Amino acid sequence: xxxFEKVYEIVKKIPAGKVATYGQIARLLxxxxxxxxxxxxxxxxxxxxxxxxxxxxxxxxxxxxxFAFGGPFExxxxxxxxxxxxxxxxxxxxxxxxxxxxxxxx
DNA sequence: CTTTTGACTGAGT
DNA sequence: AACTCAGCCAAAA
Numbered sequence: 001x002x003x004f005e006k007v008y009e010i011v012k013k014i015p016a017g018k019v020a021t022y023g024q025i026a027r028l029l030x031x032x033x034x035x036x037x038x039x040x041x042x043x044x045x046x047x048x049x050x051x052x053x054x055x056x057x058x059x060x061x062x063x064x065x066x067f068a069f070g071g072p073f074e075x076x077x078x079x080x081x082x083x084x085x086x087x088x089x090x091x092x093x094x095x096x097x098x099x100x101x102x103x104x105x106x
Numbered sequence: 107c108t109t110t111t112g113a114c115t116g117a118g119t
Numbered sequence: 120a121a122c123t124c125a126g127c128c129a130a131a132a
Contacts, residue, residue, distance in 0.1 A: 003129065022114055032115090033127050039113040040130075056113075064113035110132080119123075 003034070007041040014055045017083040018099035019092055021059050028101060039064065054078045055099075061092040 010025045022035040029038075042053040043066055054075045058064050063075055076086065084097050 023116095026114085031128090034129075035114040036112060036127070037114090037129055040111085041113090043113050044130090045113090053113080058113075059115060066113045108132105111130090112128105115125105115127090117124090117126105119121105 003029070003037060004041040004044070004046075007038050008047050008051050011042065011051045011053060011056055013101070014052060014099050016052075016055075017097070019055050019057050019061070019079070019084065019094070019097050020099040020101075021057060021061075021094070023059060024099070025056065055082070057092060061094040061097075062090065 006029050007025060010028050011020070014020050022038045023032060025038045026032050026035040031037075038056075039058075042051070042056055045051060045053050054063075056064075063072060063079075076090075079092070080086070084092055086092060
């Protein structure tokens, strides 16, 4: 299994109403220094429709640029639909919405 | 095969 | 607090 597929597996486990950072995902894979690879994997997003990549944000809690969903507004709308609230800066309150994979439910 | 790049992050200015 | 610099490594050109 390539690193990409591992990333997709993690992202698919993110519950609705929660978000995760690239670094966090990379850490779950045991490779915290490959956060960039995680982001890149999602950029390709070959499993569009299966992988909720809209729930993955950068360390700042902001939606990353690139958007494979058709536009930033679409992604933001999707997240709000999940129950995530953006602050006045268009950022997500990670302290509240960051996903906590305690046992990493396989 | 070699080089560039990138949905990032952490440290430094 | 905001901006910049460098490092990390796999995939794409």
